Amino acid sequence: MAVDISVPLQGKIALITGSTSGMGLETARVLARNGASIALHGLGDPADIATILDEIGDLGVAARHFGHDLSAHEQGANLVPEVIAAMGRVDILINNAGIQYVADIQDFPDAEWHRLIAVNLTAAFTAIRAAWPGMRDRRWGRIINTASTLAMIAEPRKAAYVSAKHGVLGLTREIALEGAELGITCNAICPGWVLTPLVRRQVEAKAAALGLSFDDTVREHFVRDLPTKRFVETEEIAAAMLFLCSEAARSITGVALPVDGASIVV
Structure with missing residues (x-):
């Protein structure tokens, strides 16, 4: 599915953490197609990352990769300053x-x-804190946090993830208030099941535990109760991200936007 909305982002520089695969990579591609230069971040095979950088560069925008390990506080805290120094x-x-x-x-x-x-x-907190002074001084900024439907509900055996995503939603609302008069918006995208590498590993682990095929596990344990009966596509997440970056979304701030096929209402 191609994203067919257009948002002028020429001259903007976008840092997308976790953008060497999945939703982040598709968002990087979509923002680049709309004119933004891209600070790509994440782990991965160097050859694959070089290919991604070439692909984005072919769109006529600058692209650089930053491989900071966000589980290490010092590296996470240094990510935005190093992006600013480079770009x-x-x-x-x-x-x-x-x-x-x-x-x-x-x-x-x-x-x-x-x-x-x-x-x-x-890592979201430290990145926002480091990017804030520049956004404040320019009186323009777009901050989008990838939360989850698990920012609003819970699921067994995911104590840390659910706690973190609830925290992301609280952080989003706090930053929206602090940026309200500064031209800075802060929103959270709350995806449902998206077949990213992270989710694929969960499906594979459950399939192995149950002795089922991958497709049967998806059908019986992941999308069975979804009204749409399908995974959300990464392109759909990227389209929502793109809209929230636009001037049309300048009064949309502090929201938790589910992109989930109505999973949280069933």
Whole structure:
């Protein structure tokens, strides 16, 4: 599915964390097609990342990669300053990086709790704090946090993820208030099930545990109760991100926008 809306972002610089795959990568492509220069962030094979940078560069915009490990506080805190040093500023900040760990609460390791909170919540806070002065001085900024439908509900065996995503939603609302008179908006996208590499690993793990095929596991355990009976597509997430970057969305701030096929209303 192609994103067929157009938003003029020429001259803007967008940092998208977790953008070497999945929703972040598709968002990087869509913003680049609309004129934004891209600070790509994330882990991955160097050859694959080089290919992505070439693809974005072929769209006529600047693109650079930053490989900071957001689970390490110092690296997370240095990401935005290093992007600004290399590219001049950050006009659009999309805090999209996320990780998952699934376990019953009595078995949940301390290390995994701290790792998930660091990547899924603390990294968003430190990135916003570092990007804020420039956005404030320019009286323009777009901050979008990738939350989840699990920012509004819960699911068993995901204590750290659910806690972090609830925190992301609270952070979003706080930053929206602080930016309301400064031309800075802050919103959260709340995807439902999107077949990203993160979700694919969850499907594969459940399929292995149940002795089912991948497709049967998807049908019986992931999309069975969704009104749309399908995963959300990464292009649909990217389209929502693009709209929230636009001038048309300048009065939309502090919202949690579900892109989930109505999963939270059933």
